Amino acid sequence: MATYTLISSQVLGSSAASVTFSSIPSTYNDLKLVVSARGDSSSATGLIQMYLNNDSGTNYSFTYILGNSSAASSTRYSSITVNNSISFDEATSTTSTFGSSEIYIPNYNSTSSKPFFNINVTENNSSAADSADIKAVASLYSGTSGISSITLLTASNNFVANSSFYLYGIKNS
Amino acid sequence: MATATYDLIASQTLGSAATSITFSSIAASWTDLRLVFVGKASIGATYISPWIQFNSDTSTNYSYIFFGGNGSAAYSSNNANQSNVTFANNRAIASTNNALLDINIFSYAGSTYKTILSQLSNDMNGSGSTESTVGLWRSTSAITSIVLNADFTNGFPSGTIATLYGIKAA
Numbered sequence: 001m002a003t004y005t006l007i008s009s010q011v012l013g014s015s016a017a018s019v020t021f022s023s024i025p026s027t028y029n030d031l032k033l034v035v036s037a038r039g040d041s042s043s044a045t046g047l048i049q050m051y052l053n054n055d056s057g058t059n060y061s062f063t064y065i066l067g068n069s070s071a072a073s074s075t076r077y078s079s080i081t082v083n084n085s086i087s088f089d090e091a092t093s094t095t096s097t098f099g100s101s102e103i104y105i106p107n108y109n110s111t112s113s114k115p116f117f118n119i120n121v122t123e124n125n126s127s128a129a130d131s132a133d134i135k136a137v138a139s140l141y142s143g144t145s146g147i148s149s150i151t152l153l154t155a156s157n158n159f160v161a162n163s164s165f166y167l168y169g170i171k172n173s
Numbered sequence: 174m175a176t177a178t179y180d181l182i183a184s185q186t187l188g189s190a191a192t193s194i195t196f197s198s199i200a201a202s203w204t205d206l207r208l209v210f211v212g213k214a215s216i217g218a219t220y221i222s223p224w225i226q227f228n229s230d231t232s233t234n235y236s237y238i239f240f241g242g243n244g245s246a247a248y249s250s251n252n253a254n255q256s257n258v259t260f261a262n263n264r265a266i267a268s269t270n271n272a273l274l275d276i277n278i279f280s281y282a283g284s285t286y287k288t289i290l291s292q293l294s295n296d297m298n299g300s301g302s303t304e305s306t307v308g309l310w311r312s313t314s315a316i317t318s319i320v321l322n323a324d325f326t327n328g329f330p331s332g333t334i335a336t337l338y339g340i341k342a343a
Binding site (some may be wrong): 011029061063064065066072075112114116139146170171172 | 184244275297303
């Protein structure tokens with residue numbers, strides 16, 4: 001019996017402001033979202049905003065460690081209205097570079113707070129500080145409903161064509 | 174038809190508090206193992222820093238290095254000749270909400286030393302940490318059992334979930 005199943009994928013044929021996975025079935029135990037994305041804002045890197053269940057309440061928090069060619073650092077955000085921890089490449093980054101992220105959400109049907117992990121990398125063959133980064137993020141969603149939708153959007157402008165988003169379901173029974 | 178490469182080996186959801194979770198009689202049928210733990214400290218134990226051992230080996234055959242962030246600083250530490258690989262070293266897992274500990278064990282059935290790579294997600298909305306650990310078990314035996322210990326009496330509460338997957342390279 002398959003334990004690791006593709007639920008849905010979206011590979012953008014043209015630019016889009018957001019990507020949504022809705023009506024996520026509750027038939028799995030864990031979710032894994034794999035993102036390869038680039039935006040068209042005039043900066044080297046940006047942050048993807050991720051909403052769970054369209055929840056814009058203060059139910060998100062995260063702690064991360066960041067390496068961006070300077071000394072490693074750590075930052076925390078508590079009781080915020082969106083998880084914006086996912087890094088991705090933007091328009092001034094090297095052509096054809098896309099930020100890569102893996103988000104693992106265990107026990108997504110739980111009715112208590114849900115921890116999840118994401119690791120994000122942007123690399124574009126530049127030695128300039130802040131032009132690329134690697135970030136490991138401990139996230140927490142304090143909503144008490146099972147997760148049935150995931151929405152990803154840029155802070156401004158769009159994801160460009162060929163950005164890809166894959167959502168997998170993982171069973172433990 | 175493609176061959177399944179990601180298989181469930183066993184999953185445990187604790188019906189009552191327990192000090193440890195054990196997976197035994199692990200077959201050598203896969204290339205790598207992945208252990209996914211979702212849990213927290215018991216109400217009676219304020220904090221836990223879980224640790225792992227293989228094949229009931231309690232000798233100092235383990236070593237590990239970790240780095241992480243606790244919201245205000247990055248940190249790293251190297252630990253040689255240990256009796257286990259310990260996780261959540263800088264900010265232990267509390268009883269407030271669940272943490273995620275994702276442990277990958279590479280070439281577990283081989284005859285060389287075993288390397289593990291783990292990621293801890295332990296945000297508690299105002300405290301906690303993210304921590305990556307690379308561990309080494311200096312044994313040439315295939316791994317046939319794994320124990321994840323909470324390090325406190327009654328350390329894992331009811332509802333704790335631990336799932337072991339096998340991953341095939343071919």
